[in-house]
Every structure is written in C-alpha cells, then in structure tokens.
Amino acid sequence: MNGPVLRELHSIADFEDVLRLFDGIWHPGPANTPITVEMMRALSHAGNYVAGAYLDGRMVGASVGFFGAPAERVLHSHITGAAAGRGIGFALKLHQREWALARGMERITWTYDPLVRRNAHFNLTKLGARPEEYLPSFYGVMNDAINSGDESDRVLAVWRLSEPQVLAAARREPYLVEVPPGAAVGLGECDGRPVAGRTDTATVLIAVPADVETLRRTDPEVARSWRHAVRDVLGGLLREGARVTGFHDRHYYVVERAR
Known part of the structure; x- marks a missing residue:
C-alpha cells in the first residue's frame, strides 16, 4: 500500500475535516473538545503547524502544533x-x-x-523521544471515551531532532534500549495490579498496565491505583533528576538515576 499524502492545512473545510477525525477518535463531550476550527484557523494563519494525512483522498490523520519557548527553536505538538x-x-x-x-x-x-x-513504545522506541517532565493532572479530569473520567497525568516528551536515536528513527530504525545487570523493578505487576519495588539502584524499571484504557471502563479502581503508582515512582524519580532512557519489551520504562 502506498503511504499517506501529507500536507499543511489552511482552509475552514480542512479544519472541519480535522475536527470530525478527532471526534471519531476521542468522542469528546461538548466541554472537552481538544481543539476548535477557529483555533486551527488562527494557528495556521499565524504560521504554526497544522497538517493532515490522506489516503485515497480521505483524511486519516492530522496534527496541530504551535511554537514553544524559545519560539525560534521549539515546536510544541499539541494534538495528533x-x-x-x-x-x-x-x-x-x-x-x-x-x-x-x-x-x-x-x-x-x-x-x-x-x-x-502503545504510546510509550511509539514515542520512545519508534521515534527516539525522551520523557523529561512528569505533569500530574495536566488537563484536569477528562470525560472523553478514551480517558473515561481519569486524571490527566502526562509526561512531557522531548524530541531532539538531530540526536543519534532520532536520526535512526527517521531511517525507520527503532531504538532498543539495553537493560544493564543489576537493574531493579521499581514498579512491577501482580494479578494486573501495581506492586512497588526497589528504586535505590542505578537503573530502575517501571511497569505500566497492558491496557489502561479498557481498565478505566472495567475496573476504575485498579486504573486509579496504576495512575497513582506511576505518578509516585516515575514522577518521583524525574523530580529527583533521573532520566528515562527507553521503553523495554513494550512493558517497562527504563530510568537511570541521577548520580
């Protein structure tokens, strides 16, 4: 199959297509629309990034970003x-x-x-980005079909466009992190629930649940326990100056403690 056709977007009709696409993905409520046609129009007119992907003439993807600080060097990708x-x-x-x-x-x-x-694997392994800041409840409580009323903890991913792993990603070479001997599981899993472990080693592994989106619907209490466990362990290590170096086996963040 041929790849998608990508282009920048400038018309109201384009932005309406983006909104329909996003509505079909997230099914947001009226108060949780991730972006509006008017905002996309303003961002595009001001020279920011608004783009769409098309297969057989049909929009199948879109992304909206704006200049971050410092504006000459950073693009913040708001939604894709x-x-x-x-x-x-x-x-x-x-x-x-x-x-x-x-x-x-x-x-x-x-x-x-x-x-x-899947997002952690995509961002860290396929793209070579790195989480650099933990942001508790960044958007407040989100009531769309995917977040299901959960708190909106986020991490800030930073994609340094000329780093070796990013250049490799652009060649479609995934970044596979090696876990050194002596790494400890700082957050593991037992019977689908988070289990706290050791975080006093140089390398710490932090598990995340197999499918938190389904878990939010079927067992919100367990989903919340994962949210708070990852916030405590991963968020705590990042606040202490640790750095995430990869995502291992589609399961664990690999974190190197500050020395």
Whole structure:
C-alpha cells in the first residue's frame, strides 16, 4: 500500500475535516473538545503547524502544533490523531520533523499519557523521544471515551531532532534500549495490579498496565491505583533528576538515576 499524502492545512473545510477525525477518535463531550476550527484557523494563519494525512483522498490523520519557548527553536505538538495500524502517526511525525528542521528548529515537544503502553513504545522506541517532565493532572479530569473520567497525568516528551536515536528513527530504525545487570523493578505487576519495588539502584524499571484504557471502563479502581503508582515512582524519580532512557519489551520504562 502506498503511504499517506501529507500536507499543511489552511482552509475552514480542512479544519472541519480535522475536527470530525478527532471526534471519531476521542468522542469528546461538548466541554472537552481538544481543539476548535477557529483555533486551527488562527494557528495556521499565524504560521504554526497544522497538517493532515490522506489516503485515497480521505483524511486519516492530522496534527496541530504551535511554537514553544524559545519560539525560534521549539515546536510544541499539541494534538495528533490518526487511524491505527497504518503507519500514519509515524508519517505525520516525520512530516512534522521536516517542517521544524526547515525552519531551523532544534526540538519538538508534546505530552502523552505515561500509562498507555502503545504510546510509550511509539514515542520512545519508534521515534527516539525522551520523557523529561512528569505533569500530574495536566488537563484536569477528562470525560472523553478514551480517558473515561481519569486524571490527566502526562509526561512531557522531548524530541531532539538531530540526536543519534532520532536520526535512526527517521531511517525507520527503532531504538532498543539495553537493560544493564543489576537493574531493579521499581514498579512491577501482580494479578494486573501495581506492586512497588526497589528504586535505590542505578537503573530502575517501571511497569505500566497492558491496557489502561479498557481498565478505566472495567475496573476504575485498579486504573486509579496504576495512575497513582506511576505518578509516585516515575514522577518521583524525574523530580529527583533521573532520566528515562527507553521503553523495554513494550512493558517497562527504563530510568537511570541521577548520580
């Protein structure tokens, strides 16, 4: 199958297509619309990043970003949505990277839910981005179909566009982190629930649940226990100056403690 066609968006009709696409992905309530047609129009007119991906003339992905601080060097990717399983999200990120590099930018940032395994794998392994800040309840409580009323903890992912693992990602070479001997499981899993472990070693592994989105609907209490456990362990280590170096086996964050 040919890859998607990507282009910047400028018309009201384009932005209405983006809104329909996002509504189909997140099913937000009236008070939780992630972005509006008017805001996309303003961002695009001011020279920010609004782009769509198309297959057979149909929009299958879109991304909206704006300049961060310092504006000459950072693009903040506010929201990206794509049809699953076709490489569309990856194609959008590569398009976004080329757009930023053409404007002399050094990095792209975005936030994502640290409990969603596929997002962690995509961001860290496929793209080579790194979580650098833990942001508790960043958007407040979100009542769309995916977040199901859970607190909106996020991590800030930083994509340094010329680092070796990012250059490799642009060549479609995933970054596979090696776990050194002596690494401890700082947060594990037993019977689907989080289990606290050791965090006093140089390398700490932090598990996330297999499918937190389903868990929010079927067992909200367990989903909340994961939220608070990851907030305490991963958030605590990042506050202490630790750095996340990768995502191992589609299961664990690999964290190197500050020395």
